[in-house]
Amino acid sequence: MLHFTIIFNGQTVEIEHPSGAFELGRGLERDNIPRYRSNDSYVSGNHVRVEQIANSKVSVLNLSQRNSIRIDKGDPINIGATVQVLLPVTLFIGETSVRIDEIFDEDFSGESEALLGSMESAITLRPGESSGSLLDLGQSPSPEKLAVWFETLIAVQKSASGSFEFFQDTAKAVVNLIGLDRGLVLMIKNGKWMVQARFPDDNGYHREFSMSVLGKMVKEKKTFYQSGSVLQSQGESVSGIEAVIASPIFDIAENVVGAIYGVRNKITGASIGVAPLEAQIIQILASSVGAGLARQEQEAEAGRLRVQFEQFFSVDLARELQKNPKLLEGHESEITVLFTDIRGFSRISESLNPRETCSLVADVMEELTSCVMAFEGVVVNYSGDGIMAMWNAPAPQSDHAIKACKAALAMVARMPAVQERWKNKVSLPVKVGIGINTGMALCGNTGSKMKFQYGALGHTVNLASRIEGATKVMGVPILISGFTKKLVGSAFATRKLRKIRVIGISEPVDIYQLHAEVSSIEWRSDADIYESALKHYESSEFGPACRDLYPLIANQNENFDTASLSLMAKSIEYLRKPPLLSFNGVEDLESK
Structure with missing residues (x-):
């Protein structure tokens, strides 16, 4: 019985053939001879016939009218020629390799x-046992x-x-x-x-x-x-x-x-x-x-794991996971999660054909991914024009919130270069919105046994996604939650924008604008004024809130601060029609 291992274009097919002739080619089976039909364009319609003969040998006939057959044991088999070769043997036909082995059944008949x-x-010997010297076995x-x-x-x-x-x-x-x-x-x-x-x-x-x-x-x-x-x-x-x-x-x-x-x-x-x-x-x-x-x-398994890990993790983390795969097992951990989205993507894509749209998304994703990797994060998923990343899992990172915030600032800083590359095709600005949250989540394989995907599930992840959506309402590129703000402290220039309640989550959350690692004196002064107005607003002191906000708006001729405009509009609305006594300053967002 013969065993054929046929490899083409990275795909392997294994066939057991009990007896008689066997052919390979791109054409249809003929003369009732079993055949493997190849998709290799360099294989002829009828290319090779193999038949087992005595003494672990096969006869190989080149049926092709234009191509020889290379062989790992000797000279090529010319057009129309037949050779006899010992098994195992490998034939090279076009870009296809065909290894032929002989297999033997469990037949004990006739043996003495x-x-x-x-x-x-x-x-x-078992580990720890000793038989003395090999010379003790005799015939030194x-x-x-x-x-x-x-x-x-x-x-x-x-x-x-x-x-x-x-x-x-x-x-x-x-x-x-x-x-x-x-x-x-x-x-x-x-x-x-x-x-x-x-x-x-x-x-x-x-x-x-x-x-x-x-x-x-x-x-x-x-x-x-x-x-x-x-x-x-x-x-x-x-x-x-x-x-x-x-x-x-x-x-x-x-x-x-x-x-x-x-x-x-x-x-x-x-x-x-x-x-x-x-x-x-x-x-x-x-x-x-x-x-x-x-x-x-x-080594093969390590190679497979390395390729798989490096799709999601930095090179250093992928190396660590190879040493300790148990880090991937499901566990609860405090993590910092980041979501991004291309702003106005639907309108941008209207001016591009499908191929150009995919190229633009790939360009942006490449920049975002490199930022995540640069700050030792894990790319969890790509979804449409957005990305999800996380820190502090699978390996612990004491400064995970700070790393996530630095990655977000780097992402925003990369977008002008993308805009420059696409200026001849895209008239609208290429910008991203980013939401970050910190909290407990279940981390592990969020895919299946067939398709691995390391990620996180839970309230923390859902809230991070909603905070990213809130960047559209607040008019700022990066928002972080109060939980993340508590961890980063004064490491970045931030300002508290509002307390919001997002769709699907009952508890309100404080959101902060992440502006930069170091801000100008003017920006910090304006941020302090805004936060003072917000305190008045949350205390139902709408007149003082408007008084604080007015110079922030009056001093701007263009590029008005959307957060200040929104808070001013809400304050004026409540001056005209006071809210309920239960008012606590929480704004319910009506969209994701």
Whole structure:
């Protein structure tokens, strides 16, 4: 039975083919021959036919009328030519690779009971145990030979795990290092044994390995071999068999995933059987292969995690998460959340075609994302023309509120450069509104098992989103909640704008304008006047509120402060029609 692994454009397809011919091409199946239809434009309509023949070989016929077939073992297969190759083999057709392996069923028929009866198990050590010296196993090698053995083992460990060369070097070591006549590296794929490498790479062996021996090895998870003393004691009853050794390859979970299989011809070999010391070295070789495969799996997983993490986290945080993935487990934490939105985006997009609209959004998102990353935040989500980011999770940050505020100020500072790049296509200003809130939230994977998305859920997040929406009403680019203000203290120039109640949340919240890290004397003076007027307003002293606000408005010829205008309008309205006695200065926002 053949196993095909077909890779094209990053996609892998695996096919098991029981017998007969098998074809690959872009055209339709013909003559009732099973076929894999390729989407590779460099593959011909009818390109290759593969058929298994005796002794782990396949016949490969190039059906194409214009393209040769490259092969990992030898010269290219020219147009119309047929070659016979040993398995496993990889064909390169256009931009598609096709690896062909032979798989073997669990068929024990015809195998001698005497073979299984002659098998001995090698010493298996557990951590902390000691068997003394390897030389205690008998047939002491010279120091030079021991040195060569261990140098070869180290070389195998340094090889690129999982590559053909890695497996081939291992098979060679069984012959050249140990002195057996034949070496095989076998792996289990979908419950079937597949030869990954053999040495010598010839067809001199009709049956390459014993399924019975492998079955015994898998069941007991031990290295089994035939020693010379056992073979000699059995005399003529097993005189025609070969001495074999099978040593298991384990994965991280101690499951048998493969085997190192060696053969010593009893008649022609320099030695009879396999010596205990040789069996022990083969077992170490199998352990080296298992360690190499485990290293490959860990590196691949680390690579996948790194790519996944760096979509959301800064490089330093992604590295920390690789070391401690438990940081991603769901937990409650105080966080600072930031939401952004492109102001007037609907009107801006009216002047752009769909491609230009997407390009503008991508340009803005790139700037916003770099600001989040620069201040060690986590990009949680992109939604339309907005972004959600957070700080203090998954890793703790003592200054999370300050980092979020610095990121927000950096975002606003980046928008003039975006405006300059788009001035020939966009006449309206490109600006953002930003809302920030701090509080407790449940942090963890807010996506699914199929699609990871690290984020936060809860009241804190919802309120941050509503505060971002309030920037439209208040006419300022950045608003922070009273909870965030309490943490940042006087680290930034801020002014309290109002106490508001947003849609869907019953409790009112103080909101502050985040102006800059350091403000001018004039701005601070105007902010103090505004806050004085706000205190009058919240105390139902509407006349004094108007008196304080008047110079702020009268001294402005253009770019009027929207917050001052709004508070003045509310104060005048309540002078004309006083509010209820329960008035407390809270403004209910009617939109998100």
